[in-house]
Amino acid sequence: MSFKKITEQDSNYDHLEKMNTKELLTNINNEDKKVSDAVQEVIPQIENLVDKILLKLKGGGRLFYMGAGTSGRLGILDASECPPTFGVSPDIVVGIIAGGDKAIRDAVEFAEDSINQGWEDLKGYQISEKDVVIGIAASGTTPYVIGALKSCNDNNILTASISCNPNSPLSNTAKYPIDVIVGPEFVTGSSRMKAGTAQKLILNMISTATMIKLGHVKGNKMVDMQLSNDKLVARGLKMIMSELNIQETEAKKLLLEHGSVRKAIESYAHQ
DSSP, X not given: OOOOOGGGSOOSOOOGGGSOHXXXXXXXXXXXXXXXXXXXXXXXXXXXXXXXXXXXXXXXXXXXXXXXXXXXXXXXXXXXXXHHHHOOOTTTEEEEETTOTHHHHSOOTTGGGOXXXXXXXXXXXXXXXXXXXXXXXXXXXXXXXXXXXXXXXXXXXXXXXXXXXXXXXXXXXXXXXXXXXXXXXSSTTOTTTHHHHHHHHHHHHHHHHHHHHXXXXXXXXXXXXXXXXXXXXXXXXXXXXXXXXXXXXXXXXXHHHHSSHHHHHHHHHTO
């Protein structure tokens, strides 16, 4: 099977500059509707990967996301939301982007072209066989990510990938590849659009399913979330009141005393 960059193929639409605003938005939305179906097609691969990640994290390992540009930023976004949402240490899910923190906001020229730098960046985290590394690249050709995964394979570290082209160099490097085929972009080659949306959906699925299976959700509530602002404190109070069938005054007292929804509920249950 030959490798074709579907992400670089011509858009299904032309003369975009001649479309009115409604036409532009409607056509973008029509393309976006295809993303969910494409993700549904790869649920078996995502399921297999989540089960592997779960075993590694239960054994004291960590989950690393690696990417460049949009893909790197999406990994960092998902990783950064795990501590406030699920109350886990920021060391458990880590996002790494080619070019370092500066690249989160500004493009760092040629950062993604180094075949060796990705592995060097991982070594800064004392990467080991306990860990999992997911390479993210819409094209599936980013040297920074491919090089990192090759070195991980050489060191018996579990590797996975998320790409939007079938049979890509990245997919052929990862032990657990996920190829989500969303088709050409509305603006030719602009993989921050459908490809980026698909990657974000899959990252959400991976981290959320993993954290639920690690026990950080009770019922359907984020009982381990960090109470870092008034909105989240209010949400925590509602959870406690609903779970324990108590009034707000008592719920607030429990929350202040224990500092987390889970601990508040558990302490009440043991009274």
